[in-house]
Amino acid sequence: MDGSDIFELSIRSQNELRELVGTPHQAVVKKSVAQLDERTQDFISMSPLVFISTSSAEGKCDVSPRGDQPGFVHILDERRLMIPEKPGNRRGDSMFNILSNPHAGLLFLIPGLHEVLRINGRACVVKTADVMPKWPANQEPPLLSVVVEVEECFIHCSRALNKSQIWDVDTWPSKENLPSAAEMFQAHLKINGYTLKE
Template sequence: MSIKFKEIISTKEEFEEFRSFIGQPSQRAANKVISFIDQHCRDFISKSPFLSLSTSNSEGQCDVSPRGDSPGFVTVLDDQHLFIPERPGNRRMDSAENIITNPNIGLLFFIPGLGETLRINGKAYICRDPELLAMNTVNGRVPLFGILVEVEECFAHCAKAFIRSELWNPDSWLTKENLPSVPQMLVAHSKIPNVTADQVAKDLQEGYKSRLY
């Protein structure tokens, strides 16, 4: 990239100087990372209906993908492993393909109304274990695969971002009329001839009703 902006920090030496300016983390922040899923993390995961899943390919190109279902949809198998069932999506398989070439993964668990989140980092594997898949059957539909995560780091993240953004405050939410139109966005981006935003909206709603599992 041709850098045309000022004060870009791009070397380790520059970062070390920047670190001295920012300061060091508190003892609590520095010590809060654990290497296993303890009872507090288990409780958090059991109450979480949503997570963001971060992967990258062998060239370091990154992707973040949402995963959501009923609270506790992620199964904690033991202190080092958890299992995320793969529900039907758009079949792009970005996360799965990344995992094949680069198993490093980052997870961020959310609980609605709670500002603090749970971060988990580790190694991921595409898993088709029949017993695990059967455990995650919903409406008679067995997932085709899941993501098995070998946990390396677990730690809580503070609520400052949620407080600043007022994400959980309904009074701060936009009205339906002021929300972005995703159907219009998809039409503009996909550039498929003779496809309208109304058609895309209809397809999306049909998928939400009949193809969740």
């Protein structure tokens, strides 16, 4: 089949989709809370990596990672957390999306743990010093941070990470067989007709 026709096969309604996926158990529905309880805070404090998903007002989506030492995401209170924005490539995709569509989804991981923590909520971009004027002495305070006010918070089952064997070192491909990020970067520049000057 021609790939251009694939959207003609797409499911069009919530009812049609629900008939195919079924109805979730009440325990799955009720596990979502709108707060950061003690156990959730412990999970976040041990996570060195979170993926943040955003979309613009036009629906342009983005998912990008944020990582540092465990505890780099700050719990402000039972409803709000803050993710520091460290200096990077200056694209600012997540932050610009939040300016036009103030919502974000977060996915927290802990190495070796197959369950992940999902948080969805209202988001904003702040000057870090306005929210946390006192910063840990051993850390460089970032200029900007993303604050998320929790609307949904729940633990996600281990199936995906179990199936992927992501934490099983024996299943990892050898380094010489891994894709080259530098080659991909150069190839994509070439597609767009841009040559990086040395």
